[in-house]
Amino acid sequence: MIDSSTSLLQQQTHDVIRLAMGSPAHDAIPAALLRQVVGEVLERVGSAAYDYGPTEGEQSLRDALAALLNRDRSTALPDNEFLITSGGMQGLDLTCKLFVEAGDVVAVESPTYTNGLATITSYEGDLLEVPVDRDGMVVEQLAEVVARNRRPPRLIYTIPTFQNPSGTTLSLDRRMLLIDLAAQWGSVILEDDPYRLLRFEGRDVPTIQSLARGRARVVTVGTFSKVIAPGLRVGWVTGEPEIVRRMIDAKQGVDTCTNVPLQLAVAEYLCEGLLDDHLQIVRPCYRSRKYGLQEALSAHLGDMGATWTDPDGGFFLWVSLPGVDTLELFEVALRAGVAFIPGSAFSASAGFRDALRLCFASTGVDRLHEGVRRLRRAIADLCGDTRPHSPKS
Amino acid sequence: MIDSSTSLLQQQTHDVIRLAMGSPAHDAIPAALLRQVVGEVLERVGSAAYDYGPTEGEQSLRDALAALLNRDRSTALPDNEFLITSGGMQGLDLTCKLFVEAGDVVAVESPTYTNGLATITSYEGDLLEVPVDRDGMVVEQLAEVVARNRRPPRLIYTIPTFQNPSGTTLSLDRRMLLIDLAAQWGSVILEDDPYRLLRFEGRDVPTIQSLARGRARVVTVGTFSKVIAPGLRVGWVTGEPEIVRRMIDAKQGVDTCTNVPLQLAVAEYLCEGLLDDHLQIVRPCYRSRKYGLQEALSAHLGDMGATWTDPDGGFFLWVSLPGVDTLELFEVALRAGVAFIPGSAFSASAGFRDALRLCFASTGVDRLHEGVRRLRRAIADLCGDTRPHSPKS
Numbered sequence: 001m002i003d004s005s006t007s008l009l010q011q012q013t014h015d016v017i018r019l020a021m022g023s024p025a026h027d028a029i030p031a032a033l034l035r036q037v038v039g040e041v042l043e044r045v046g047s048a049a050y051d052y053g054p055t056e057g058e059q060s061l062r063d064a065l066a067a068l069l070n071r072d073r074s075t076a077l078p079d080n081e082f083l084i085t086s087g088g089m090q091g092l093d094l095t096c097k098l099f100v101e102a103g104d105v106v107a108v109e110s111p112t113y114t115n116g117l118a119t120i121t122s123y124e125g126d127l128l129e130v131p132v133d134r135d136g137m138v139v140e141q142l143a144e145v146v147a148r149n150r151r152p153p154r155l156i157y158t159i160p161t162f163q164n165p166s167g168t169t170l171s172l173d174r175r176m177l178l179i180d181l182a183a184q185w186g187s188v189i190l191e192d193d194p195y196r197l198l199r200f201e202g203r204d205v206p207t208i209q210s211l212a213r214g215r216a217r218v219v220t221v222g223t224f225s226k227v228i229a230p231g232l233r234v235g236w237v238t239g240e241p242e243i244v245r246r247m248i249d250a251k252q253g254v255d256t257c258t259n260v261p262l263q264l265a266v267a268e269y270l271c272e273g274l275l276d277d278h279l280q281i282v283r284p285c286y287r288s289r290k291y292g293l294q295e296a297l298s299a300h301l302g303d304m305g306a307t308w309t310d311p312d313g314g315f316f317l318w319v320s321l322p323g324v325d326t327l328e329l330f331e332v333a334l335r336a337g338v339a340f341i342p343g344s345a346f347s348a349s350a351g352f353r354d355a356l357r358l359c360f361a362s363t364g365v366d367r368l369h370e371g372v373r374r375l376r377r378a379i380a381d382l383c384g385d386t387r388p389h390s391p392k393s
Numbered sequence: 394m395i396d397s398s399t400s401l402l403q404q405q406t407h408d409v410i411r412l413a414m415g416s417p418a419h420d421a422i423p424a425a426l427l428r429q430v431v432g433e434v435l436e437r438v439g440s441a442a443y444d445y446g447p448t449e450g451e452q453s454l455r456d457a458l459a460a461l462l463n464r465d466r467s468t469a470l471p472d473n474e475f476l477i478t479s480g481g482m483q484g485l486d487l488t489c490k491l492f493v494e495a496g497d498v499v500a501v502e503s504p505t506y507t508n509g510l511a512t513i514t515s516y517e518g519d520l521l522e523v524p525v526d527r528d529g530m531v532v533e534q535l536a537e538v539v540a541r542n543r544r545p546p547r548l549i550y551t552i553p554t555f556q557n558p559s560g561t562t563l564s565l566d567r568r569m570l571l572i573d574l575a576a577q578w579g580s581v582i583l584e585d586d587p588y589r590l591l592r593f594e595g596r597d598v599p600t601i602q603s604l605a606r607g608r609a610r611v612v613t614v615g616t617f618s619k620v621i622a623p624g625l626r627v628g629w630v631t632g633e634p635e636i637v638r639r640m641i642d643a644k645q646g647v648d649t650c651t652n653v654p655l656q657l658a659v660a661e662y663l664c665e666g667l668l669d670d671h672l673q674i675v676r677p678c679y680r681s682r683k684y685g686l687q688e689a690l691s692a693h694l695g696d697m698g699a700t701w702t703d704p705d706g707g708f709f710l711w712v713s714l715p716g717v718d719t720l721e722l723f724e725v726a727l728r729a730g731v732a733f734i735p736g737s738a739f740s741a742s743a744g745f746r747d748a749l750r751l752c753f754a755s756t757g758v759d760r761l762h763e764g765v766r767r768l769r770r771a772i773a774d775l776c777g778d779t780r781p782h783s784p785k786s
Contacts, residue, residue, distance in 0.1 A: 023444050031440040038654070039432050047424040050622030051416050086479055086626075089649045097515075119646040122490075229443030231653030233479075253512040256482045259652045260624030261431070 017363060017371035020339040022164060022226075022315055025362040028282045029229045033274055038265045049261050055252045056244075057084025057236070058263040064270035065236055072210070080241040083248050086258045088194050088223030088235040092119050094247045094254070095190050095219045095237070096155070100125040104154035107187075109137045111318070111346030111355070113164045116157055116192060127348045128153060134309070136160055136170030139177045152185035160208055162195040162314025165346045165357035169312060175208050182216035191220040195314035197227045197279060200287035202312035209238060219243060224266055226315065227279065232262045286315070292365030293317055293358060296372035304379070308358075315361040318343075324379055326356045333378035338371045410756060410764035413732040415557065415619075415708055418755040421675045422622045426667055431658045442654050448645045449637075450477025450629070451656040457663035458629055465603070473634040476641050479651045481587050481616030481628040485512050487640045487647070488583050488612045488630070489548070493518040497547035500580075502530045504711070504739030504748070506557045509550055509585060520741045521546060527702070529553055529563030532570045545578035553601055555588035555707025558739045558750035562705060568601050575609035584613040588707035590620045590672060593680035595705035602631060612636060617659055619708065620672065625655045679708070685758030686710055686751060689765035697772070708754040711736075717772055719749045726771035731764045 042049050056062070061084055066077045085091045092115075100106060102124035108117065110129035120127065130142045137158055146152050156178065160170035170178070182189050191208045209218040223235035237247060251257075269275060290311065297308050297319065308319045321329075326342040333340065343352030360368060435442050449455070454477055459470045478484045485508075493499060495517035501510065503522035513520065523535045530551055539545050549571065553563035563571070575582050584601045602611040616628035630640060644650075662668060683704065690701050690712065701712045714722075719735040726733065736745030753761060 021445070026440040026444065029440040029443050031435070031443060034443060035432065035435040038435060039428065042424070042428040042431060047419040047422040047622075050422045050424060050427060050624040051419065052414070052618075052623045086648045086652075090647065093647045115646055115649065122643065122646050225445075229440075230445045230649075231443040233648060233650070233652040250515065253508055253515050254483065254486045255479045255626060255648070256508065256623075257626070259479075259626040259655055261655060262652055 015337055016334065017338045017367050017374065019358045019360075019363060019368075019371050020341050021362065022359055023230055023362055024226060024282070025285075027364075028285060028361070030274065030278050034229065034265065034269070037268045037272070037274070038261065041264045041268045042261060045264055049264055051260065053257045053260040053263065055083075055257050056248045057258065058260060058267065060267035060271075061234070061263045064267045068270060068275070069238070072206075077238065078241070081244055082236055082238045083244055083251065084258050084263060085221075085235045085237055085251070086255055087225055087230070087233040088192065088221050089115060089119075090251070090254070091219075091221030091223070091235055091237040092116055092190065092192060094250050095188075095221070096120055096123045096125070097250050098243065098246055099155050099188050099190075101154075105151055107142055107153040107156040108348065109158060109163065110348070111165050111343060111352055112157070113159060113192065114341075114345050116159075117346075117348055120155075120157065121348075125155070129348055132163065132166050132168060134168055135174060136163060136168045137174065137178070139170075139174045139181070143177070143181055146181075146185065153187050155188050155190055156182060157190045157192065158208070159192045159194075161193055161205065162198065162311050162316075164195075164314070165316050165341070165343075166318040167309045167311030167314055167316045169202075169205060170208075172205055172211075175205070175211050179208060179212045179216045179218075182212075182218075187216070189216055189218045191218055193220055194223045194226045196222070198283065198286060198315070199313035200283040200290070214240070217243065227275065227282075228266065228269065232266060234258060234262055234266050283313075286313075286361050289360040289363065289365060289368060290317070293360040293368045293372070296369040299369075300372045300376040301379075315359050317358045317360060318355060319358055320355045321379065322354055324383065325353055327353060329356070329378055329382050332382045333375055336374045336378040336381070338374040338378065340375070408730055409727065410731045410760050410767065412751045412753075412756060412761075412764050413734050414755065415752055416623055416755055417619060417675070418678075420757075421678060421754070423667065423671050427622065427658065427662070430661045430665070430667070431654065434657045434661045435654060438657055442657055444653065446650045446653040446656065448476075448650050449641045450651065451653060451660065453660035453664075454627075454656045457660045461663060461668070462631070465599075470631065471634070474637055475629055475631045476637055476644065477651050477656060478614075478628045478630055478644070479648055480618055480623070480626040481585065481614050482508060482512075483644070483647070484612075484614030484616070484628055484630040485509055485583065485585060487643050488581075488614070489513055489516045489518070490643050490647075491636065491639055492548050492581050492583075494547075498544055500535055500546040500549040501741065502551060502556065502559075503741070504558050504736065504745055505550070506552060506585065507734075507738050509552075510739075510741055513548075513550065514741075518548070522741055525556065525559050525561060527561055528567060529556060529561045530567065530571070532563075532567040532574065536570070536574055539574075539578065546580050548581050548583055549575060550583045550585065551601070552585045552587075554586055554598065555591065555704050555709075557588075557707070558709050558734070558736075559711040560702045560704030560707055560709045562595075562598060563601075565598055565604075568598070568604050572601065572605045572609045572611075575605075575611075580609070582609060582611045584611055586613055587616045587619045589615070591676065591679060591708070592706035593676040593683070607633070610636070620668065620675075621659065621662065625659060627651060627655055627659050676706075679706075679754050682753040682756065682758060682761060683710070686753040686761045686765070689762040692762075693765045693769040694772075708752050710751045710753060711748060712751055713748045714772070715747055717776065718746055720746060722749075722771055722775050725775045726768055729767045729771040729774070731767040731771065733768070
């Protein structure tokens with residue numbers, strides 16, 4: 001269904017306001033700086049920039065990444081506790097390759113990241129859906145279900161910070177509870193953490209991995225996709241040495257190594273302090289866009305019982321539209337000139353038919369308003385609403 | 394064993410002549426042109442060069458690749474019969490992901506590519522080793538074994554052209570026989586074809602896929618690693634539409650897409666005709682290096698019963714050294730200043746203890762001679778030979 005919708009989206013030639021994808025705004029991608037950095041590094045390194053690299057990642061990037069991660073650590077990240085991956089997606093895939101066998105129970109948030117679900121399903125994991133509320137995964141409910149079924153999860157997949165698609169952040173108390181449960185059950189926690197550096201308000205919550213201090217096995221997946229650019233396909237995984245060693249072995253047989261020129265470029269970008277500069281620019285930009293989108297939602301959908309989340313960072317708002325089938329709405333909205341992802345794409349059991357995900361990060365505030373106005377018009381068209389299309393329009 | 398050897402190789406600080414790796418020579422990598430092409434394309438495309446791309450590959454690269462492959466085809470390659478991958482390795486991995494389940498018989502050449510074996514093993518395929526002679530895989534023997542065991546292979550993994558590690562090319566007759574057998578058994582043929590464009594003498598033999606004309610299912614894996622540069626991690630797969638579609642779905646959950654900037658750069662490189670220019674330069678260069686290495690082997694190892702292959706292209710010679718344990722030789726040779734890959738690395742059953750692989754492509758002729766001289770010295774040291782180290786030294 002989403003496949004055909006995506007293809008429909010690609011076919012649309014008229015002006016569509018795209019609130020669907022989870023990419024940084026094109027205007028938030030440091031294209032000119034990246035081009036300069038790539039040019040400099042390729043000139044300096046010469047032909048060695050094009051050879052096979054170490055499967056665990058280029059040393060310059062490993063050093064730069066360790067320096068970045070060490071800012072949040074009391075002790076230096078050991079060399080055998082991380083590897084570079086071909087984007088965060090590869091980190092998810094390698095973790096499933098290591099830990100998910102056919103029939104293993106895998107606990108997932110509901111809603112959760114579509115491709116994360118697809119990867120777990122490709123390894124034939126048995127999905128156990130755990131609801132999400134404003135404090136992230138309802139870990140208490142996971143505990144209850146497992147206590148009833150007596151079949152603990154082999155893997156617990158969570159996006160604890162600015163969750164995709166809900167935008168919520170797992171509270172500190174729940175992180176501690178999750179660690180206790182994983183330790184008790186012998187489960188591995190897969191902490192998918194692509195948005196962490198994009199906090200634009202509120203206080204940092206430590207990663208589950210840092211809180212676990214080895215009490216539970218936690219694999220944490222990071223990426224430069226959301227903070228620099230997704231097309232680079234450069235990410236990383238941190239975990240205990242034995243897991244990292246097995247992951248490097250697995251990566252060897254999957255893609256040999258991550259592309260070398262762009263690893264070198266990311267290393268240079270970090271070393272020159274450009275990521276810090278960039279984050280200083282994009283964080284307030286994304287913050288104002290979040291508020292812009294929320295205002296637009298209040299103005300255009302407030303009278304119809306719609307509700308939405310209030311994330312402290314990341315890219316997404318999760319919007320509930322009681323009584324509206326968002327899968328049906330999708331094509332109507334596309335004709336009205338706005339794209340979103342229907343809620344059911346984030347569910348293993350085709351739930352959330354009355355919800356949708358909006359990305360606020362990649363669109364300016366004026367266009368966000370216009371997008372929501374179009375969304376309202378589409379809802380009115382779909383539901384045969386005869387009221388004025390938008391209360392304030 | 395190879396792991397610890399690789400690490401030993403990395404620790405060596407003195408001058409080592411590296412005949413081990415299967416990379417193009419650094420002097421055969423068009424680094425300056427690549428840098429220029431990357432710079433041009435990043436300037437032209439701007440921020441879109443850094444966004445997520447289509448999982449099946451960037452359109453510009455797809456067009457350029459189709460034009461390249463169409464030179465050998467009577468009809469144009471249909472759009473739904475190929476995808477771009479993150480290097481050839483990902484093509485092998487995706488094929489195994491689709492077709493190898495635990496306990497499935499997978500026929501492999503013996504010797505064969507180390508990482509190919511590792512990937513098949515990671516999907517728990519049951520390896521059936523088929524010997525290789527000067528005309529490639531001894532397909533007649535595969536037929537006999539399967540006739541006896543009545544358990545046909547699910548997948549047949551072959552590197553038919555300038556095989557790694559042996560350098561041999563599967564004859565036309567055997568290609569036809571292999572297709573017949575695969576059709577009869579319902580087996581999928583995985584045609585790993587990284588060296589095809591590096592023919593420097595003899596006449597082209599068509600790909601198994603083109604010969605099969607749909608009679609058997611053939612997945613053909615290609616890559617720019619050997620003809621441009623491996624660090625780019627850009628390759629491709631051709632196959633029937635249903636296989637390609639499933640492979641694109643699988644790739645979505647594995648790494649989302651191949652890195653975009655270097656896909657665009659390879660497209661530009663092809664469109665500007667730079668690959669043709671480059672092949673004109675490297676083919677005669679590799680040819681003279683092959684003859685250089687063979688002369689050195691005659692001069693320094695000819696008196697001890699050593700034999701070697703005579704490939705018409707590619708990177709490798711396969712050398713047999715009767716009575717010499719090449720795994721033991723490895724460390725002695727490294728101390729003597731020359732690196733190779735011991736034969737057993739290419740065997741699923743630790744065979745070929747008296748063989749080794751030498752890469753002639755990445756080293757100039759003088760250094761090839763010196764490398765073989767050092768190899769002879771290492772053999773003498775290992776075997777306690779009291780004769781002069783090298784008959785002509």
